[in-house]
Amino acid sequence: MKSELNLIISPEEAYNEQLFQEIVRRKSGISKGENLVFRPIRRSLDARGKRVKVNVTVEVFSGQVPPPLAGEARRYPDVRGKEPLLIVGAGPAGMFAALRAIELGVKPIILERGKDVRSRRRDLADLNKQHLVNPDSNYCFGEGGAGTYSDGKLYTRSKKRGDIRRILEILVAHGAREDILVDAHPHIGTNKLPVLVENLRKRILESGGEILFNTRVSDFILENSSIRGLVTREGERIKGIGVVLATGHSARDIYQLLLDRRVQIAAKPFALGVRIEHDQQLIDRIQYHCKVDRGEYLPPAAYSLVQQTVLDGKQRGVFSFCMCPGGFIVPAATSPGEIVVNGMSPSRRDGKFANSGMVVAVELEDLSAYRHHGPLAAMYFQQEVEQAACRAAGNTQTAPAQRMVDFVKGRPSDQLLKTSYQPGIQGLDLHAILPGFIAKRLAMALPQMGEKMKGYYTNEAQLIGVESRTSSPVRIPRDKESFEHPQVSRLYPCGEGAGYAGGIVSAAMDGERCAEKLIAKYAGKLA
Structure with a gap:
C-alpha cells in the first residue's frame, strides 16, 4: 500500500533522520511493527515567518518495495559507425544534446575549444594565483562549460522547454545525489560537478560518441545556405548531418565568425x-x-x-x-x-x-x-x-x-x-x-x-x-517550432550562447530538444 503525507515541520524534524521517522510513523498511523518504507519526494524551506518551517511531501509504502526514485536506468545504444551530428561546445547544452543523439541512434561529435575537466584545473590555479588567463581554458571554457566550476544550481522556471525531471534523473544516474530530485532549489556544488561531468563524458565515449578537446572551430562549411560541417583551427574539415551550436555565452570569436560569414545574428539585452x-x-x-x-x-x-x-x-x-x-x-x-x-x-x-x-x-x-x-x-x-x-x-x-x-x-x-x-x-x-x-x-x-x-x-x-557575463549579449535567431536557423539550414543555435537558456537545467533541456529536432529532420540525409 502506498500513501502520501504533506508535513509542515521544523528544520530539526526535517533533517534529523530519527525525528523524521518518528513523525512520519505518527502521522501515517502505521505501527512500528509494520513493514514501513518512506521517503521525501518534495522539500522546501519557508523562512517568511519568525520561525522557519520545512514543507515536506512524503511517500509512505507499507508492505511494498518502492520503485527507484530516479526511475528506470536509461539505455544508450552503441552508435559507432552511425551518421555523425556535430556539436560545438561541451557545456550542459552540448553534453545533453550528445546523450539525446545517442538515444536516437546518431553519433555525436563534440568539438570543445578547452580541456577536459581535470586538466582545466591547472589553468584555473594559474588564473587565481598567477593571474594568467588562458583564452581556451578558464572558468567559462572547457569540459562542462561555465557550470562545471560553479554552484551547480539546478533550479529553473523554464518548464515549457522540456522535461526538468528527466534532466535531474540523468544527473543522478551519473553521480548526483538523489536530493536534487526532492529539494525545491537543488544544487550540486563546485566540488561535486567535475566528477559528474567526467561520468557524462564516459557515457558518451562508451556509446561510441566522440569528444575532441583543444579543438577550436575557426570556420563553417557552408554550401547553398546550408551548414555541412566545421573547420578547426588546425584546418581539419569535419562533416555531419547538422550542427548544434552550443558555445556558451562568452564565445566572442564565434559571434564574430557568424557576422563575418553573414549568418544572421542580433544584439540582445x-x-x-x-x-x-x-x-x-x-x-x-x-x-x-x-x-x-x-x-x-x-x-x-x-x-x-x-x-x-x-x-x-x-x-x-x-x-x-x-x-x-x-x-x-x-x-x-x-x-x-x-x-x-x-x-x-x-x-x-x-x-x-x-x-x-x-x-x-x-x-x-x-x-x-x-x-x-x-x-x-x-x-x-x-x-x-x-x-x-x-x-x-x-x-x-x-x-x-x-x-x-x-x-x-x-x-x-x-x-x-x-x-x-x-x-x-x-x-x-x-x-x-x-x-x-x-x-x-x-x-x-x-x-x-x-x-x-x-x-x-x-x-x-x-x-x-x-x-558582466550574466547572459549572452548576442542572440542567434532560430525558428520557434523547428529550432533551425531561419537563414542557414542544418544549423541549430542552442543554449545560453544563442540566447535561449539561463542555467544548467534550461541549457540541458535546450540541448536535448535541438538534437531531437535536427535528427527528426535530417537523419539519413548526410549527402
Whole structure:
C-alpha cells in the first residue's frame, strides 16, 4: 500500500533522520511493527515567518518495495559507425544534446575549444594565483562549460522547454545525489560537478560518441545556405548531418565568425553590475530571524532581491543574480586584459561569505554609442567595461572593490574587508569604472533593498567588479517550432550562447530538444 503525507515541520524534524521517522510513523498511523518504507519526494524551506518551517511531501509504502526514485536506468545504444551530428561546445547544452543523439541512434561529435575537466584545473590555479588567463581554458571554457566550476544550481522556471525531471534523473544516474530530485532549489556544488561531468563524458565515449578537446572551430562549411560541417583551427574539415551550436555565452570569436560569414545574428539585452559579498552569518541572521547563528539543521541562507529604478525617464530593474550562500568569488575572464567576476560554492556551502551578482538591466536603447558595431553592439559594450576594470586595477586579475555604503555615498573605502576572491582586491572608485547609468542605478537601489531586507545595506559588505557575463549579449535567431536557423539550414543555435537558456537545467533541456529536432529532420540525409 502506498500513501502520501504533506508535513509542515521544523528544520530539526526535517533533517534529523530519527525525528523524521518518528513523525512520519505518527502521522501515517502505521505501527512500528509494520513493514514501513518512506521517503521525501518534495522539500522546501519557508523562512517568511519568525520561525522557519520545512514543507515536506512524503511517500509512505507499507508492505511494498518502492520503485527507484530516479526511475528506470536509461539505455544508450552503441552508435559507432552511425551518421555523425556535430556539436560545438561541451557545456550542459552540448553534453545533453550528445546523450539525446545517442538515444536516437546518431553519433555525436563534440568539438570543445578547452580541456577536459581535470586538466582545466591547472589553468584555473594559474588564473587565481598567477593571474594568467588562458583564452581556451578558464572558468567559462572547457569540459562542462561555465557550470562545471560553479554552484551547480539546478533550479529553473523554464518548464515549457522540456522535461526538468528527466534532466535531474540523468544527473543522478551519473553521480548526483538523489536530493536534487526532492529539494525545491537543488544544487550540486563546485566540488561535486567535475566528477559528474567526467561520468557524462564516459557515457558518451562508451556509446561510441566522440569528444575532441583543444579543438577550436575557426570556420563553417557552408554550401547553398546550408551548414555541412566545421573547420578547426588546425584546418581539419569535419562533416555531419547538422550542427548544434552550443558555445556558451562568452564565445566572442564565434559571434564574430557568424557576422563575418553573414549568418544572421542580433544584439540582445543583458545585465551588468558587480558581485556583493557579505558575511554569511549576517545573511543567516537576516533571513532566519536568529540572533546568533542559524543552528545545525538550517542550510546557509540565500536571498533574492529586485528593485525598479528610474533614471532620465527610463525604468530599469536592478536585481540579484546567481546568489551563492557560503561561497566564493572567482575570476571569470576569458581573455587577458579583462576582469570578470563570478560566484560559486561547494556542495556544503560552508564558506564564511555569501556573494551574489547585483546587476542592472541593459537595454539596446542604452547602447546608442555602440550602434556602429551592429549585432555586436552589446558585446563590445560588455568587453569595454571589463577592459576598463582591468586597466584601473593595474592590468592584473586583482579586482576593483568598494564597501557598500561608501559606494552609495560616493566616498573612497580606506580599508577593505576580507574577501573570498583569491587574486585579491584593491580599493577603487567603482563609479569611475562602471558606466554611469549602471553605477547610478546601483547606488539608487541598494538602500531601497536594505529597507526590504533589514541589515543588507551595510558598510560591512563590499562590491567587487565587474559582474558582466550574466547572459549572452548576442542572440542567434532560430525558428520557434523547428529550432533551425531561419537563414542557414542544418544549423541549430542552442543554449545560453544563442540566447535561449539561463542555467544548467534550461541549457540541458535546450540541448536535448535541438538534437531531437535536427535528427527528426535530417537523419539519413548526410549527402
